[in-house]
Amino acid sequence: MTVYADELFAVNFISNILLFYAYALLHGIKRRRLRIITASAAGAVYAVIEAVLYIPMLFRAAVLAVMTVTAFGRARAVLNTLGIMFTAVCAEGITAAVLAFSGADARLASGAVTVFAPEAAAALAYFAAYPAMLLYKRIFRRGGRYKSVVLFLNGIRVSFRVMYDSGNLLKYKGLPVIIANWKEIRALFGCGTYAELIDCLPDMISYGTIGKSGVMPVFIPDKCTIDGMECAAAAAVTERGFKGCGGIAGDID
16 A cells, blocks of 8 residues: 555644644633644654654654644643543544444454544544534533522522633622522512612622623522522622523532
């Protein structure tokens, strides 16, 4: 079988870019395009040299470490290198599984599984493995960020969903604050408008964001549960709506 250097370089270059970008997205690492491209190109060049000179595979770990430092810097270099290795193994495992289930010939030899499939199908399955991992991570993280909140006050109960936001660090009398849309809690006070609700609530809390700052009415419910677990928390009320949920919680775990 003839292996062409330009094809080998191109395939490894693209797969390296996918690997580094996927790892950065999965772990929330800042993506520096030029550094990732440089690291990917270096890895592709090494793949060509390895194929021509038959360099022992042991050197791959050292080259990957250099590529990782090039792409993401020296901070957490060991952890990032191990993480990239694991991500690559997951991508290869997904590729092998997809090809095997699609009818490709899979054989076990010397403790390793080799899948024989057309090059185009193998490349497509491999490149699709990274979006699949990112989609899974997004779904898993999205599901974990939304929590069910139940507030009790004077024998009245309201329930709604909130999104956990680590950036919400508001405190009121030492308690973490849930920011709720006024429509979600108006039943606790029997108010028909936001203005009426402001008059009913006993206190105000100040807040500040990048865009603006201001105050919100706040109260402490008789009881608060988040995903069925009782916790101590205050609730601030805003006229703003929240996409996909009725409020935001932060620092309540």
